[in-house]
Amino acid sequence: xxxxxxxxxxxxxxxxxxxxxxxxxxxxxxxxxxxxxxxxxxxxxxxxxxxxxxxxxxxxxxxxxxxxxxxxxxxxxxxxxxxxxxxxxxxxxxxxxxxxxxxxxxxxxxxxxxxxxxxxxxxxxxxxxxxxxxxxxxxxxxxxxxxxxxxxxxxxxxxxxxxxxxxxxxxxxxxxxxxxxxxxxxxxxxxxxxxxxxxxxxxxxxxxxxxxxxxxxxxxxxxxxxxxxxxxxxxxxxxxxxxxxxxxxxxxxxxxxxxxxxxxxxxxxxxxxxxxxxxxxxxxxxxxxxxxxxxxxxxxxxxxxxxxxxxxxxxxxxxxxxxxxxxxxxxxxxxxxxxxxxxxxxxxxxxxxxxxxxxxxxxxxxxxxxxxxxxxxxxxxxxxxxxxxxxxxxxxxxxxxxxxxx
Amino acid sequence: xxxxxxxxxxxxxxxxxxxxxxxxxxxxxxxxxxxxxxxxxxxxxxxxxxxxxxxxxxxxxxxxxxxxxxxxxxxxxxxxxxxxxxxxxxxxxxxxxxxxxxxxxxxxxxxxxxxxxxxxxxxxxxxxxxxxxxxxxxxxxxxxxxxxxxxxxxxxxxxxxxxxxxxxxxxxxxxxxxx
Numbered sequence: 001x002x003x004x005x006x007x008x009x010x011x012x013x014x015x016x017x018x019x020x021x022x023x024x025x026x027x028x029x030x031x032x033x034x035x036x037x038x039x040x041x042x043x044x045x046x047x048x049x050x051x052x053x054x055x056x057x058x059x060x061x062x063x064x065x066x067x068x069x070x071x072x073x074x075x076x077x078x079x080x081x082x083x084x085x086x087x088x089x090x091x092x093x094x095x096x097x098x099x100x101x102x103x104x105x106x107x108x109x110x111x112x113x114x115x116x117x118x119x120x121x122x123x124x125x126x127x128x129x130x131x132x133x134x135x136x137x138x139x140x141x142x143x144x145x146x147x148x149x150x151x152x153x154x155x156x157x158x159x160x161x162x163x164x165x166x167x168x169x170x171x172x173x174x175x176x177x178x179x180x181x182x183x184x185x186x187x188x189x190x191x192x193x194x195x196x197x198x199x200x201x202x203x204x205x206x207x208x209x210x211x212x213x214x215x216x217x218x219x220x221x222x223x224x225x226x227x228x229x230x231x232x233x234x235x236x237x238x239x240x241x242x243x244x245x246x247x248x249x250x251x252x253x254x255x256x257x258x259x260x261x262x263x264x265x266x267x268x269x270x271x272x273x274x275x276x277x278x279x280x281x282x283x284x285x286x287x288x289x290x291x292x293x294x295x296x297x298x299x300x301x302x303x304x305x306x307x308x309x310x311x312x313x314x315x316x317x318x319x320x321x322x323x324x325x326x327x328x329x330x331x332x333x334x335x336x337x338x339x340x341x342x343x344x345x346x347x348x349x350x351x352x353x354x355x356x357x358x359x360x361x362x363x364x365x366x367x368x369x370x371x372x373x374x375x376x377x378x379x380x381x382x383x384x385x386x387x388x389x390x391x392x393x394x395x396x397x398x399x400x401x402x403x404x405x406x
Numbered sequence: 407x408x409x410x411x412x413x414x415x416x417x418x419x420x421x422x423x424x425x426x427x428x429x430x431x432x433x434x435x436x437x438x439x440x441x442x443x444x445x446x447x448x449x450x451x452x453x454x455x456x457x458x459x460x461x462x463x464x465x466x467x468x469x470x471x472x473x474x475x476x477x478x479x480x481x482x483x484x485x486x487x488x489x490x491x492x493x494x495x496x497x498x499x500x501x502x503x504x505x506x507x508x509x510x511x512x513x514x515x516x517x518x519x520x521x522x523x524x525x526x527x528x529x530x531x532x533x534x535x536x537x538x539x540x541x542x543x544x545x546x547x548x549x550x551x552x553x554x555x556x557x558x559x560x561x562x563x564x565x566x567x568x569x570x571x572x573x574x575x576x577x578x579x580x581x582x583x584x585x
Contacts (some may be wrong), residue, residue, distance in 0.1 A: 148408075
């Protein structure tokens with residue numbers, strides 16, 4: 001056999017290992033070169049490490065920028081810092097079709113590595129990694145297509161059998177035998193064409209990362225300006241669940257606001273459903289809660305928290321206007337004719353559950369002034385404010401106003 | 407991402423000819439008292455041709471106890487009349503009066519955006535029949551035009567339901583009188 005066509009043994013071994021994925025390639029290269037090997041993504045987040053995932057939690061990789069930007073050096077040196085040590089390494093970009101998929105890094109526990117010695121091996125292994133990473137990326141994209149179709153059907157109740165949903169869910173490791181709740185995050189769009197897909201995808205990433213950090217298999221999808229997620233709720237304690245959901249929503253809102261401060265974000269939380277075929281209701285409720293939360297200025301609105309608002313938001317507008325004018329019309333008329341602000345006093349009084357003390361404090365009025373005003377309001381409206389029915393009417397009228405129906 | 411089919415209505419171009427109404431009736435053979443699409447006059451020179459708006463958050467769909475409604479991936483909201491018990495919750499929940507109750511069959515029916523036509527690449531009958539081109543179909547996920555608005559006077563509140571319809575508003579008209 002002609003020696004020129006001989007393939008080195010380590011190439012054969014790496015090629016064989018490559019069929020089992022990036023992890024195996026990393027392990028094999030590490031064994032062959034007797035040094036630890038890492039694969040990181042373009043943002044230097046560790047994807048695979050020959051010394052095991054546990055050992056690499058705190059690694060920060062600092063590339064030498066001058067060398068990295070120089071196209072003549074495929075391999076560049078970098079420093080890998082852990083909590084207790086700083087190590088020197090050699091990195092080679094993993095590229096496919098001029099797109100950087102990540103970096104392959106070889107590092108030493110003691111002395112710096114000679115680039116010339118390892119360059120060829122790193123370049124060859126990086127090309128094997130590139131093929132494997134591209135393959136898994138394509139697989140992920142294909143799976144994502146099916147995932148989105150399944151989630152769409154789930155959120156619109158198009159799958160009628162509970163067993164079907166449970167079986168489909170198992171494909172992605174989701175257990176729909178336990179109750180779930182739907183949370184909708186969305187940008188408050190003034191413009192109805194919200195085409196900033198990058199922003200929505202970033203929000204999706206924030207939601208997924210937060211779910212992973214809480215040990216959930218993320219069930220999330222992006223839809224127009226919304227990111228919809230489903231969270232399993234094992235606990236039966238309502239208050240505990242509520243606190244968890246609110247904390248989760250606030251964390252996501254804060255993180256997303258830090259990333260994109262120019263877009264205002266809001267959320268809505270639906271009801272918990274045991275049967276996955278009913279989850280579409282939770283989605284619709286979350287969207288209603290989202291809209292009502294914006295109108296009523298609630299950061300983490302839960303659909304279960306809304307009472308009268310649930311009926312009022314969809315009631316006939318003309319009816320609502322008539323009701324509002326019937327209840328508070330005479331007071332509005334009086335304020336208009338006398339340039340007064342009794343309606344504002346009544347609004348603060350209603351907001352403080354008709355408690356004189358609290359209202360006086362909130363509206364910076366003396367108790368006696370407030371008493372006089374309440375007496376005037378009672379005279380104008382021709383009703384007694386200590387009657388519960390009257391209070392209900394007034395509260396409902398102000399809720400109609402809050403919901404921007406007037 | 408799936409497409410989101412929706413209507414785009416140019417209020418300036420509608421002349422109240424009712425061709426959309428007639429073609430809808432003809433295509434779907436709806437009974438005499440059922441009209442899935444209607445043209446209504448909301449102001450002296452403003453006509454709106456309205457049907458089901460295939461909302462992103464359909465209220466009919468949310469309230470139906472029989473789960474008779476389906477939202478297809480292209481955004482079309484369909485009703486399975488076999489599942490409908492005629493409770494009419496959807497009729498009262500829809501702010502656009504799209505679902506219509508037929509007292510003879512005791513079932514609710516509504517516009518289904520001519521999905522059999524759309525599935526073979528045709529546009530809905532109402533869009534095809536529109537004499538002035540005021541009514542059209544677009545993919546709301548990709549369509550962009552800053553001149554469009556979400557609401558017009560005479561159209562119900564769009565918050566919560568998020569209907570799949572956008573409008574070109576009326577432009578101020580110039581009048582020329584013979585002296």
